Amino acid sequence: MDRAQFTRLDENAWQVAPRGAMRVPAVIYASAALIDGMDQKVFEQITHVATLPGIVQAAYAMPDAHWGYGFPIGGVAAFDAEAGGVISAGGVGFDISCGVRSLLTGLSRDDILPVQKELAELLYYAIPAGLGSTGAIRLSGKEMDAMLRGGARWAVEQGYGEEDDLQRVEERGCMAGARAEAVSEQAKKRQRDEMGTLGSGNHYLEVQQLTEVYDATLAQDFGLEPGAIVVSIHCGSRGLGHQIGTEFLKRMLVAAKGYGISLPDRELACAPLRSPLGEDYLGAMRAGINCALANRQILTHLTRRAFAEILPQAHLRLLYDVSHNTCKLEEHEVGGARRRLFVHRKGATRAYGPGHPELPEALRASGQPVLIGGTMGTASYILAGTAEGEAKSFSSACHGAGRAMSRHQAGRQWRGRALVDELAARGILIRSPSLHGVAEEAPGAYKDVSAVVEASHQAGLARKVARLEPLIVIKG
Amino acid sequence: MSGRDGEQGGYWEHFPHEADMGVRGVGPSLAQAYAQAALALTAVICDPATVQPRETVRIELDEADPELLLVDFLNALIFEMATRNMLFKRFDLSVHEGHLRASMSGETIDAARHQPRVEVKGATYTELAVHRSGGGWLAQCVVDV
Numbered sequence: 001m002d003r004a005q006f007t008r009l010d011e012n013a014w015q016v017a018p019r020g021a022m023r024v025p026a027v028i029y030a031s032a033a034l035i036d037g038m039d040q041k042v043f044e045q046i047t048h049v050a051t052l053p054g055i056v057q058a059a060y061a062m063p064d065a066h067w068g069y070g071f072p073i074g075g076v077a078a079f080d081a082e083a084g085g086v087i088s089a090g091g092v093g094f095d096i097s098c099g100v101r102s103l104l105t106g107l108s109r110d111d112i113l114p115v116q117k118e119l120a121e122l123l124y125y126a127i128p129a130g131l132g133s134t135g136a137i138r139l140s141g142k143e144m145d146a147m148l149r150g151g152a153r154w155a156v157e158q159g160y161g162e163e164d165d166l167q168r169v170e171e172r173g174c175m176a177g178a179r180a181e182a183v184s185e186q187a188k189k190r191q192r193d194e195m196g197t198l199g200s201g202n203h204y205l206e207v208q209q210l211t212e213v214y215d216a217t218l219a220q221d222f223g224l225e226p227g228a229i230v231v232s233i234h235c236g237s238r239g240l241g242h243q244i245g246t247e248f249l250k251r252m253l254v255a256a257k258g259y260g261i262s263l264p265d266r267e268l269a270c271a272p273l274r275s276p277l278g279e280d281y282l283g284a285m286r287a288g289i290n291c292a293l294a295n296r297q298i299l300t301h302l303t304r305r306a307f308a309e310i311l312p313q314a315h316l317r318l319l320y321d322v323s324h325n326t327c328k329l330e331e332h333e334v335g336g337a338r339r340r341l342f343v344h345r346k347g348a349t350r351a352y353g354p355g356h357p358e359l360p361e362a363l364r365a366s367g368q369p370v371l372i373g374g375t376m377g378t379a380s381y382i383l384a385g386t387a388e389g390e391a392k393s394f395s396s397a398c399h400g401a402g403r404a405m406s407r408h409q410a411g412r413q414w415r416g417r418a419l420v421d422e423l424a425a426r427g428i429l430i431r432s433p434s435l436h437g438v439a440e441e442a443p444g445a446y447k448d449v450s451a452v453v454e455a456s457h458q459a460g461l462a463r464k465v466a467r468l469e470p471l472i473v474i475k476g
Numbered sequence: 477m478s479g480r481d482g483e484q485g486g487y488w489e490h491f492p493h494e495a496d497m498g499v500r501g502v503g504p505s506l507a508q509a510y511a512q513a514a515l516a517l518t519a520v521i522c523d524p525a526t527v528q529p530r531e532t533v534r535i536e537l538d539e540a541d542p543e544l545l546l547v548d549f550l551n552a553l554i555f556e557m558a559t560r561n562m563l564f565k566r567f568d569l570s571v572h573e574g575h576l577r578a579s580m581s582g583e584t585i586d587a588a589r590h591q592p593r594v595e596v597k598g599a600t601y602t603e604l605a606v607h608r609s610g611g612g613w614l615a616q617c618v619v620d621v
Contacts, residue, residue: 066495068495069620073495094597095620130592130595131585131587131592131594131595132585133587186555189559190558190559192559199595200593200594200595201594201621239558239559242597243598245598246551246598246599249598249600250544250547253601265601266604267601406492406493407496407497407594407621408477408490408492408497409492411477433588433592434587434591434594436592436593437591437592437593440593440594
């Protein structure tokens with residue numbers, strides 16, 4: 001993108017003043033180098049978001065922003081329902097509540113290395129991954145509805161995990177206001193065989209080692225010892241979320257005109273929060289969030305069982321669980337007043353700062369852990385929410401690296417087998433049912449996650465705590 | 477990637493999108509362009525040549541806007557793939573005044589044989605276009621993977 005399109009607010013903040021139909025400014029947080037590398041579509045999309053009714057303060061894009069659907073991926077926008085604000089299915093995305101959960105293991109690299117191969121096989125066997133894989137859990141209609149209302153809390157009640165886990169999941173593991181009856185039978189049917197599955201694409205389960213600590217105090221608060229082994233799971237609401245997204249995008253597109261909303265892009269389809277359609281989507285989307293939380297909870301249980309087989313001394317404890325495709329009702333300070341706003345985060349992580357009442361007591365002083373997934377050959381990062389993030393981006397930070405190259409290009413440039421061998425030589429074991437899929441997810445097809453994390457840190461959206469590198473990667 | 481299926485008339489191709497994949501079908505009729513776009517969708521997941529047309533599934537849809545009809549059709553295909561655990565390679569379609577009938581033939585997914593690269597979450601309105609092209613029709617959109 002051409003930097004000349006922006007007013008540079010500071011080293012890492014670039015603003016477009018309202019013009020045309022824009023109701024608020026658009027602000028992108030990124031280094032100059034990241035701005036140079038961003039697609040012009042990000043500019044178009046974030047300025048379009050700024051035109052939506054009831055938007056408050058500004059439309060924001062995170063340092064990993066890239067071309068999405070209506071909203072850029074890495075987009076954040078808050079709406080006031082009482083001021084005619086809208087909710088957008090495209091502003092949440094198809095994979096509702098896709099997110100990352102990290103588990104502390106109490107193990108060190110020396111515990112893993114002698115059994116690395118065996119553990120990789122065990123996890124690959126235990127975690128259903130890839131297209132066509134099915135979970136072992138089949139839910140009846142009633143059970144499905146209970147899961148959609150209860151989220152990770154439901155999963156723990158069914159024996160998938162521990163009560164303590166819930167303290168470290170956003171919304172304490174259960175998104176309030178979920179309406180199972182607003183979720184179509186088709187969406188439920190699509191989920192029938194998919195509880196406790198990882199999915200494909202950029203979703204993964206990784207066993208990681210902590211290789212660098214940037215903030216020793218925060219690392220200690222998070223229980224991250226130097227050299228610690230962490231397990232991270234990246235996945236979402238599976239077929240149910242995809243189907244909810246598909247159906248409501250169409251319904252909102254068809255209804256927009258009737259609500260007097262003019263759409264600069266069809267993918268920005270939205271409905272007033274205070275409308276039957278807006279309320280239906282909110283109820284269904286919240287059920288989708290619970291589906292994702294339950295899914296990650298079940299995967300956690302399967303992971304614990306696999307570890308217990310060969311590493312009985314491991315105690316897998318939840319560090320935190322974040323969702324990066326959501327719309328949530330939150331309280332924020334705008335112009336000196338507290339307001340309740342519906343914050344869309346499409347490929348952006350909530351990043352509450354120290355003292356936030358939503359955080360569990362053990363994390364309240366340090367701020368929320370912000371879990372940033374990398375690629376299978378590079379690194380992931382753990383950050384912490386900051387106090388200044390509240391004013392800068394409604395407490396939001398980046399969510400990952402973002403692709404630098406299309407799947408098509410990547411599939412032509414790399415061969416799955418060669419990539420698996422190359423990573424194995426570097427001590428990273430990849431297990432996946434599809435070598436083609438591995439090639440399309442080649443680390444080189446992604447932007448530099450370190451640059452994205454550094455920009456988030458420099459911009460004050462979140463503070464760097466630690467860096468993790470993979471030892472085992474299960475890919476769909 | 478691109479391909480041609482003589483039996484179905486026309487051709488399909490992929491076009492790039494930063495994070496996902498564009499599917500495009502070109503055919504002598506609107507129905508054939510849709511069929512080619514559907515084949516392009518299968519080709520996002522696997523090589524269509526590896527799929528055998530063992531089982532047939534029929535769907536019907538109504539949507540007056542030809543662009544929205546394409547998205548509805550591809551989403552219906554995605555739904556059938558997901559809930560039947562199948563991949564499809566033959567698409568026989570008719571489209572008349574916004575009414576689409578499709579007969580789709582394929583088989584149950586076999587991960588070892590089909591080597592599925594990625595799951596398609598949904599068809600989107602991004603880069604969506606359905607129009608006459610040369611002597612025939614073109615139908616395209618981006619799919620979220």
